[in-house]
Amino acid sequence: MILITGLNGEMGSALVQKLNELGKNNIIGLDIKPIKESLKPLVTKHYVGDIKDKNLIKKIFTDNKLNEVYHLAAILSTKAEASPFLSHQINVDGFLNLLAEIENYNSLVKFFFASSIAVYHLDENKNIEISENEFCNPSNMYGCNKLYCEKIGSYFSKYSKNMNNLDFRSIRFSGIISAQTLPVGGTSDYAPEMIHSAIRNKNYTCFVNSESCIPFMIMPDAIEGIIKLMGTDKSRLKHDVYHIQSFSPTVEMIYQKLKLNFPKFKLNYDINKRRQFLINSWPNKLNQSAAVKDWDWSPKFDFDKSFDEYLIPIITDYYAEKK
Ligand code: SER
Numbered sequence: 240m241i242l243i244t245g246l247n248g249e250m251g252s253a254l255v256q257k258l259n260e261l262g263k264n265n266i267i268g269l270d271i272k273p274i275k276e277s278l279k280p281l282v283t284k285h286y287v288g289d290i291k292d293k294n295l296i297k298k299i300f301t302d303n304k305l306n307e308v309y310h311l312a313a314i315l316s317t318k319a320e321a322s323p324f325l326s327h328q329i330n331v332d333g334f335l336n337l338l339a340e341i342e343n344y345n346s347l348v349k350f351f352f353a354s355s356i357a358v359y360h361l362d363e364n365k366n367i368e369i370s371e372n373e374f375c376n377p378s379n380m381y382g383c384n385k386l387y388c389e390k391i392g393s394y395f396s397k398y399s400k401n402m403n404n405l406d407f408r409s410i411r412f413s414g415i416i417s418a419q420t421l422p423v424g425g426t427s428d429y430a431p432e433m434i435h436s437a438i439r440n441k442n443y444t445c446f447v448n449s450e451s452c453i454p455f456m457i458m459p460d461a462i463e464g465i466i467k468l469m470g471t472d473k474s475r476l477k478h479d480v481y482h483i484q485s486f487s488p489t490v491e492m493i494y495q496k497l498k499l500n501f502p503k504f505k506l507n508y509d510i511n512k513r514r515q516f517l518i519n520s521w522p523n524k525l526n527q528s529a530a531v532k533d534w535d536w537s538p539k540f541d542f543d544k545s546f547d548e549y550l551i552p553i554i555t556d557y558y559a560e561k562k
Pocket of ligand 1 (some may be wrong): 283315356357413426427
């Protein structure tokens with residue numbers, strides 16, 4: 240059986256869809272909120288509850304024979320800054336609750352952990368391609384949580400006597416843009432919010448400045464990345480943690496692209512200092528050679544293709560159907 244935590248979230252909703260398309264239909268979902276109607280046919284069972292609830296996690300592992308876990312439940316970076324202790328409880332203690340149950344299992348569990356480029360902190364020159372082991376000194380709570388979980392995931396899978404049944408794999412995601420959903424509580428949210436607004440013929444007030452730049456990708460590529468990493472023979476994987484991206488647009492580049500398609504779209508600014516600080520501290524561009532070499536990572540959508548073949552047509556249809 241496969242467990243997806245954070246099933247209702249942006250990534251959970253897209254991943255469960257993809258796994259079903261691939262013929263995997265033995266999926267269990269966990270989410271703090273009741274499962275979305277549209278996802279019900281895609282799971283065999285779902286639990287409503289808190290990742291912090293040890294008893295619930297124990298029950299899920301006892302009632303089901305799990306051999307794959309996709310751990311996506313988390314609170315994102317902006318929300319984590321507002322509630323750092325809660326962030327630690329959800330993002331770290333929740334993760335440990337899962338590992339503690341894997342320790343009690345005697346069969347192999349392949350574990351996917353969604354990490355983030357929030358683990359990086361760059362002070363000045365963001366214009367360099369960084370690799371996974373550089374600049375790992377996060378200056379935000381979410382990044383601290385994610386980096387620590389990566390480390391203990393690796394530790395338990397490699398060095399702990401009791402957990403050689405843990406196969407730990409992780410991707411540090413950059414900003415993700417979905418045509419179907421909007422993120423909640425993240426700092427990269429300005430891009431999906433701006434794009435969805437423009438396509439709905441609404442103006443947008445951006446909370447970071449026009450030069451702001453971090454790596455992004457669209458949701459189908461992010462999901463493809465997870466599937467590829469999880470499907471790769473362990474002997475090929477030289478690392479437990481990889482970072483990936485597709486393109487690195489500034490806010491201005493996104494605006495210009497939207498202007499071409501929606502000439503009436505207006506972008507205003509109301510800078511949020513803390514969110515700007517986070518974006519300034521994250522890299523512009525990632526050196527992805529490890530992911531390319533070890534598991535053939537190759538995003539299908541560049542900047543233009545993402546807008547022209549995915550975001551604009553699908554978001555347009557989505558809101559037209561809702562009218
Ligand atoms: N998208 C995440 C956030 O903004 C970073 O990976 O919190």
